[in-house]
Amino acid sequence: MSNVLKKEAFVLPEGVIYLDGNSLGPLPKAAAGRVQEMIADEWGQMLIRGWNQAGWMEQPTRVGNMVAGIVGAPEGSVVMGDTLSIKVFQALASAVKLRPGRKVILSDSGNFPSDLYMAEGLVGLLEQGYELRTVAPEEVKDAINEDIAAVMLTEVDYRTGRKHDMKAMTELTHANGAVMIWDLAHSAGALPVDLAGSNSEFAVGCTYKYLNGGPGAPGFIYVRPDLADEVQPALAGWLGHRQPFAFEESYQPGKGIERMRVGTPPVIQLTALEVAMELWADVDMQELRAASIALQEQFIEEIERDVPQLTLASPRNSAERGSQVSFRFEEGYAAMQAVIDRGVIGDFRAPDIMRFGFTPLYLDAEDVSKAVAIIRDVMKNRLWDNEKYKTRARVT
Numbered sequence: 001m002s003n004v005l006k007k008e009a010f011v012l013p014e015g016v017i018y019l020d021g022n023s024l025g026p027l028p029k030a031a032a033g034r035v036q037e038m039i040a041d042e043w044g045q046m047l048i049r050g051w052n053q054a055g056w057m058e059q060p061t062r063v064g065n066m067v068a069g070i071v072g073a074p075e076g077s078v079v080m081g082d083t084l085s086i087k088v089f090q091a092l093a094s095a096v097k098l099r100p101g102r103k104v105i106l107s108d109s110g111n112f113p114s115d116l117y118m119a120e121g122l123v124g125l126l127e128q129g130y131e132l133r134t135v136a137p138e139e140v141k142d143a144i145n146e147d148i149a150a151v152m153l154t155e156v157d158y159r160t161g162r163k164h165d166m167k168a169m170t171e172l173t174h175a176n177g178a179v180m181i182w183d184l185a186h187s188a189g190a191l192p193v194d195l196a197g198s199n200s201e202f203a204v205g206c207t208y209k210y211l212n213g214g215p216g217a218p219g220f221i222y223v224r225p226d227l228a229d230e231v232q233p234a235l236a237g238w239l240g241h242r243q244p245f246a247f248e249e250s251y252q253p254g255k256g257i258e259r260m261r262v263g264t265p266p267v268i269q270l271t272a273l274e275v276a277m278e279l280w281a282d283v284d285m286q287e288l289r290a291a292s293i294a295l296q297e298q299f300i301e302e303i304e305r306d307v308p309q310l311t312l313a314s315p316r317n318s319a320e321r322g323s324q325v326s327f328r329f330e331e332g333y334a335a336m337q338a339v340i341d342r343g344v345i346g347d348f349r350a351p352d353i354m355r356f357g358f359t360p361l362y363l364d365a366e367d368v369s370k371a372v373a374i375i376r377d378v379m380k381n382r383l384w385d386n387e388k389y390k391t392r393a394r395v396t
């Protein structure tokens, strides 16, 4: 696994075991310097010339190709920009247009709220009988039928880590004549993804979680190449126009995936992300997956042996999990605050989920054992039972 573990490439604060890379990845050491250079030499010295001279304008597709490489997508099928929520909206709006006459968007109740809110918002705009239908994750299969225009699912559940079967679900969706949209927020950089092999029409994702692009790093969108010149982007921005600098009065979609761009890209943020993506060049995703499962299995085994107060909330079968493990505990919020106070950073998701992410690029077996010892101490000695851990912060 020589090319998977690369702790030395990240800033990892002394005394911290970071089990929250599924929410915000750590800072790649090379990013700070590269961003500073970009600011000083490109923005500072080139000014507006940077768009041409420093390649800022191509950055969303250049970095998109790097992301494509780790989600099994071909060159030229992924573009960066905006936030994941916006990319969800774009994919949904384009997907329903591909199926005129069908009015239902199907998702599951375990999906991330923003994905569902975006679908609600779109349905509200479209009116004309459009509907968002959500069912329990286990019931999605039975709910796919010929009324459905688009099935929108997040492959890995943000709360429990439960993983949908991407290939089988896409096949079923297609067998019913519907369009498939995958949200890869908890998949990209977490496990091998075979987008091309799945034959899915759309995929979206974010880059500040497992890809370590930093807070506010842009989202990405994938459109299956055979559809890229056909889809109608709902958010028709000037940089998705065929010729942005012709400044035409009316919108003409750009070539291929370029049409999914909207406005000015976040160049500083993309620069940090580009550095982070360079770290993936020699990572074998199958090896990463094997390392992730080994860390998760070790964690589950040691927690169940040493910390009987916690109940596993994630699927026990590792093949049905992403790269995180969740446990339930009634006072989970306070317990997580007490654990964080002692250097083990995970997070909490209402109502009672303590969530731990496993990221083999910068975590090893020794970290896992150290983390379990701290969690055990907090639980065994009720160290969480303290007022200071019970007031909820704005971000949990």
Ligand SMILES: *Cc1c(COP(=O)(O)O)cnc(C)c1O
Pocket: 083, 084, 085, 086, 111, 112, 114, 115, 154, 158, 183, 185, 186, 206, 219
């Ligand atoms: C993290 C996450 C989001 C967040 O969307 P942003 O627009 O980047 O804030 C949305 N959907 C899913 C499934 C997520 O995991």
